[in-house]
Amino acid sequence: MSIVPEKLESIAAIAATHAADVDRGAFPTQTLDALRAAGLLGFTTLPDAQIVVERLARECGSTAMVVCMHYCGAAVIEKHGADDVVQQVGAGELLATLAFSEPGSRSHFWAPIGIAKTDGKDVLLTARKSWVTSAHKADVLVWSSKPLAGTEMSTLWLVPRTTPGLRISDAQFDGIGLRGNDSVPVTAEDARIPATSMLGDDGAGFGIMMGVVLPWFNVLCASVSAGLMEAATTRTAAHAGGTTFQHAGSTVADLPTVRAFIARMRIQTDQTKTLIADTLAAMGSNRADTMLRVLESKAAAGESAAQVTDLAMRVCGGTAFRKEVGVERIFRDSRAALVMGPTTDVLYDFIGKAVCGQPLF
Ligand SMILES: Cc1cc2nc3c(=O)[nH]c(=O)nc-3n(C[C@H](O)[C@H](O)[C@H](O)COP(=O)(O)OP(=O)(O)OC[C@H]3O[C@@H](n4cnc5c(N)ncnc54)[C@H](O)[C@@H]3O)c2cc1C
Incomplete structure (x- = not known):
């Protein structure tokens, strides 16, 4: 591409x-x-x-x-x-998606509770997945389960959405933000897939999650946050510059406090973009700090997006409560990154362990 x-x-x-x-x-x-x-x-x-x-x-x-x-x-x-x-x-x-999170292990997506068992040349999957983005529209789900055998944490499967035994909740996603995400629960009861649908080896799921999914998801989730921050900062500056106090002959942007808030928004947005760029540079040259950057990128971006969009709501005043400035949707959408696994708090724990020389798991 x-x-x-x-x-x-x-x-x-x-x-x-x-x-x-x-x-x-x-x-x-x-x-x-x-x-x-x-x-x-x-x-x-x-x-x-x-x-x-x-x-x-x-x-x-x-x-x-x-x-x-x-x-x-x-x-x-x-x-x-x-x-x-x-x-x-x-x-x-x-269209693909990830079906990792379960009510049993919650945001600890690396530890599925759902099972897989062999049935001739097929495998039967049984699990409750709590959130699957694009659930009604994705053609294929990358699905995690406990392994068929052994003591490893997980195995991954390619599961077509139309697989017999798969039940996609017919509820419409009704979250505070990312409301068009179609993230609903999906249940598998002896969902039958060919054994050849295994992605990687039996028991290799954890390694693929950490080696492939984590870098892609963290960098791209951080990029969602960066895009939201950019939009919030640009729209807030435009609103402040174009909104007048007629009686005083001044604009909202003439207030030094507002300019300082917008400056903070710009700095945090640019810091996030710089960190994402450095994470990609670290990955590209296989730098020793690659994993640290991967962990940092999502944590920093999620936290900054929450702060920047909070400032957007403050600077744009009561008008921001309505939809015409276009920052309230961004504010709501930005909250998801904090709680999507690996959540910001889990990442802080991982980063702290990495910095202190402790194993992550
Ligand atoms: C819009 C949206 C789309 C999603 N799409 C998908 C998807 O496509 N596929 C998928 O698999 N999942 C998806 N998820 C699920 C997501 O990845 C998380 O699993 C889910 O948000 C966790 O919610 P929970 O209530 O289970 O959190 P909990 O795990 O109950 O966490 C509650 C709190 O505890 C904190 N916490 C948990 N563990 C620790 C720890 N070790 N140290 C410190 N604090 C901790 C968390 O940070 C959080 O603040 C989606 C979530 C959202 C919001």
């Missing part, structure tokens, strides 16, 4: 057009269709995926997160999928 900047801009415009509908719960089908037509849904590099996700997030957080989950699933499939599915996902024909 190669990014043509003008094409990405026209796709971002489509995401912007549909953002309000998506915030009311519509799935971002039009933007995904445009990404597919432009060749941007197939296999890609993480730096290219980062550009796409951050740009989309400036217009619509839900759309960016759907694409983030797709790229994460596709990265696993590219490395470990069977030839036919690799070809289809590589060509951008299928």
Whole structure:
């Protein structure tokens, strides 16, 4: 996949057009269709995926997160999928997602409770997945279970959405933010898939989660946060500069406190982008601090996005409570990064362990 900047801009415009509908719960089908037509849904590099996700997030957080989950699933499939599915996902024909989180292990996604058992040439999956982005629309789910045998923590599977025994909740996702994400529970009761659907070896799930999913998800989730922050900062500055106190002949941006708030927003946004860029540079040259940067990128971006969008709500005043400034949706969307696994607090614990020379697990 190669990014043509003008094409990405026209796709971002489509995401912007549909953002309000998506915030009311519509799935971002039009933007995904445009990404597919432009060749941007197939296999890609993480730096290219980062550009796409951050740009989309400036217009619509839900759309960016759907694409983030797709790229994460596709990265696993590219490395470990069977030839036919690799070809289809590589060509951008299928939408992928991750089905890791369960009510039993909650945000500790690396420790599934759900099981897999052998039945002839098939495998039967039984689990409750608590959140699956794009649940009603994704063609394939990258699914975690306990291994078939042995004491390792997990095994990954490629599970088509139409698999018999899979039940997708018919509830509509009704979260505070990312409302077009279609993140609903999915249950498997003896869901039957061919044994050849295993992604990697039996028991290799934890290694793939840490080696593939974690870097992709952390960098792309951080990029959703960065895009949201960029939009919040730009819109807040435009609002402050264009809003007058007629009786005093001044604008909101003439207030030194407001300018200082906007300065803080700009600094945190740029710090986040710089950290993401350095994380990609570390990964590209296999630097010794790569894992630290991967952990830091999502933690810092999630925390900063919450602070920057909080400031946007404050600076834009009562007007921000309504939808016309366009920062309240960004404020709501930004909260998800804090609690999506690995959550910010789990990342702080991991980073602290890494810095203190302790094992992460
Ligand atoms: C919009 C959205 C989309 C999602 N999409 C997907 C998806 O596509 N696929 C998927 O698999 N999952 C998905 N998730 C689930 C997500 O990754 C988390 O599993 C989920 O948000 C965790 O919620 P919980 O209530 O179980 O948190 P809990 O695990 O109950 O956490 C509660 C609190 O405890 C803290 N905590 C937990 N463990 C520790 C620790 N060791 N140290 C310090 N603090 C800790 C957490 O940080 C949090 O503050 C999605 C979530 C959201 C919000």
